[in-house]
Amino acid sequence: MQITFLIDDSSFKKEVEYVARVFSSVLAADIQVQDFQTPLEADAVALGYFSPENIKNLAVPEECRIWIIADSLFWKKYTQGKRAKTIKRRFGDCPIIQSPDKATPDAGNYKGLMIDQDIILSSFWLLSRYEECFEIEDRDQHDRYKFSNSVLAEDLGKSLIHLYLQQLVLWIKEQYKVTIPFRSANLEAVISHDIDIPYHFGKIRSVLSAAKARLTSQGMGSSAAHLLRYMKVRAGMGKDRNETFDYIMQTQAQRGIKSTWFILLCSDNLWGLDLDKYAKQLQSIAAAGHEIGLHPGYDSYINTEKRTTEKIAIEQMADCTIIGARNHFLRFKIPESYHIVHETGLIYDSTLGFAEREGFRAGFCSPFKPFDPQRRQTIDMLEIPMSIMDGTFRDYQHLPPPQAEVRIKAMIDHVADIRGSIVFNWHNTFLLAEEPAWRQVYENSLDYLIEKNASFSTADELARTWGGRWQ
Known part of the structure; x- marks a missing residue:
């Protein structure tokens, strides 16, 4: 199935094409972007994306039965390199991002469906993390963008772009009597572990x-x-109390699960690790079919040289090739950290999440290629958003294990409903033998994912699958 977005302003065509690629990675459809004057292919499903000031004067093909009103105020400032102000307003059960003074045109004699909710701009704003690109002052003690500053603080528990796509599919079905299916048949789950301190x-x-x-x-x-x-x-x-590797692998082996282990190894070896012992442990994990990834040190989130050195050292210890990373303390600066991932030769990153709250920092739960709104280009790597971390519940929200489990299951329910991807981060130091209640939450989460018919994969397997959708 082909869907065509018709545009009347080519100045932000590459951004619309980027959103179309993201939509195509989720929907079983090839979405193309073209000028509204270019002839449409036969039987094409066409959606107009037009500026409100031009609508009455456009000679749009009759085949175009859906018009989405573009937020031209935002795009004008954006293409001029100026910071565009935005606000959030409700659209059903989820928010829409728009300019404060966005114009609403008169529909005139148009007989199709005219939509005032600019889901294309909202999707671009979310995926590019537009609000973070210009926030350089009010950051936390770890130089992280503050969760409390995000417009999405109240909506992190929803993969908003999936909800936009569900609505888009309904609009298309209403106007064209065509059903566009989603690519994924089931919930996709990645279990991962940040190994900060392997041994006490x-x-x-x-x-x-x-x-x-x-x-x-x-x-x-x-x-x-x-x-x-x-x-x-x-x-x-x-x-050793921190040596929970066997427990983690056994609980997963009983359920047929392989996971991804992000390994921290700073050059100064602060904890005085027995590196020979650790190397044997990492090789044992890899031999069992799990993935070894990089957990860049505290200062490596914006330092290519340090990150490369750490990557090589862990590859030598574990006797494997590393293709992905998650930053220590979730330190991440957009867009700089994305470029460092690419420069280090990695295929994916899985840092994008907030430490303080579970959910979807980019309003999207599935893997995607990031877009740099400063350079106006797609970055050639995949972001696999991390959505649930153990320490979020205990260390930041101070929840007891039963309440954390309720929150986790609610997230699983949402992602299962939209057939999206969910990524867990369980630290080895969180699953201690003397903490049986948290071990129970971990095991119950795995069992609930199985109950929801989740398809499990390692992060590198998920990256390869989704990377193919961007070819």
């Missing part, structure tokens, strides 16, 4: 340093207990 006990120098700190802050008893636990682990009489 590092080499002896770090153990002694920690014991000294405990002696100063907590007294002799705490310091002695720390050293005793270390000696038991070294003697094989106990297991």
